[in-house]
Amino acid sequence: MAPCGTAGGHATSLRKDRPMNIEIEELAKEFGTTRALHPVSLSIPSGALVALLGPSGSGKTTLLRVLGGLEFPTSGRVLFGGLDATGLSVQDRRAGFVFQSYALFRHMTVFENIAYGLRARPRRERPAEAEIVRRVNRLLELIQLPEIGGRYPNQLSGGQRQRVALARALAIEPRMLLLDEPFGALDAKVRKELRQGLREIHDRTGLTTVFVTHDQEEAMELADLVVIMSMGRIEQVGKPTEIRARPATDFVRDFTAA
Numbered sequence: 333m334a335p336c337g338t339a340g341g342h343a344t345s346l347r348k349d350r351p352m353n354i355e356i357e358e359l360a361k362e363f364g365t366t367r368a369l370h371p372v373s374l375s376i377p378s379g380a381l382v383a384l385l386g387p388s389g390s391g392k393t394t395l396l397r398v399l400g401g402l403e404f405p406t407s408g409r410v411l412f413g414g415l416d417a418t419g420l421s422v423q424d425r426r427a428g429f430v431f432q433s434y435a436l437f438r439h440m441t442v443f444e445n446i447a448y449g450l451r452a453r454p455r456r457e458r459p460a461e462a463e464i465v466r467r468v469n470r471l472l473e474l475i476q477l478p479e480i481g482g483r484y485p486n487q488l489s490g491g492q493r494q495r496v497a498l499a500r501a502l503a504i505e506p507r508m509l510l511l512d513e514p515f516g517a518l519d520a521k522v523r524k525e526l527r528q529g530l531r532e533i534h535d536r537t538g539l540t541t542v543f544v545t546h547d548q549e550e551a552m553e554l555a556d557l558v559v560i561m562s563m564g565r566i567e568q569v570g571k572p573t574e575i576r577a578r579p580a581t582d583f584v585r586d587f588t589a590a
């Protein structure tokens with residue numbers, strides 16, 4: 333995505349005033365006899381862009397899904413903005429999700445896809461049609477695709493579809509963004525462009541954002557804070573420069589040297 337320029341005036345209206353720091357306290361998750369997460373603890377400052385980085389099976393997706401309320405922990409707690417959210421439903425958490433597979437509705441236009449989460453609300457919580465139009469158009473500008481509202485997903489490139497998926501996640505005015513390998517299915521050049529785009533959107537919305545990746549370069553380039561995971565444990569949490577300069581464990585040293 334090219335650097336954002338003209339739509340700057342919208343940024344403040346997209347910002348959420350309430351701090352949304354996330355506290356993960358001794359969170360564990362078992363699937364039958366598989367320990368996907370040993371008790372892990374982590375503090376995510378409000379507004380941070382955080383990467384969960386680690387090899388396959390290290391527990392990244394499980395941690396993300398527990399944050400979003402798609403899975404419930406075996407033990408431990410999650411606090412959002414200081415309040416216990418461990419038992420909250422997906423709806424009550426108000427997380428915006430973006431997954432690797434675009435998961436757009438094929439029979440709906442881009443505009444309808446982005447508007448979907450708003451139109452699906454119960455009548456008394458649903459914005460008026462004019463407000464929905466205004467919000468969707470603003471999001472199309474934010475993802476720098478103002479002209480494509482009338483197209484269908486199969487008329488878009490992979491990168492464009494993933495930007496639309498991001499706009500759809502933002503449409504519900506989430507309290508946080510959770511992304512699982514959001515660029516995993518894209519080629520290297522598009523991945524880089526979208527990385528830049530995500531960083532800009534993050535900076536303009538101020539949303540606490542957590543994304544899963546196994547791509548070290550992606551994590552180090554994009555994130556404020558990198559969480560390195562291995563075998564259901566957190567090995568190190570730090571700024572990319574800190575992790576590179578001072579790996580805390582042999583695993584981190586080997587993993588980041590690879």
Ligand SMILES: Nc1ncnc2c1ncn2[C@@H]1O[C@H](COP(=O)(O)OP(=O)(O)OP(=O)(O)O)[C@@H](O)[C@H]1O
Nearest residue numbers: 363366367368387388389390391392393394395546
């Ligand atoms: N629904 C499930 N049922 C049983 N085991 C599961 C389930 N989900 C995850 N696991 C197991 O938990 C462990 C952690 O998986 P998880 O998907 O969180 O890892 P990951 O780091 O995201 O891996 P990947 O990068 O391959 O997606 C793995 O051993 C996995 O097989």
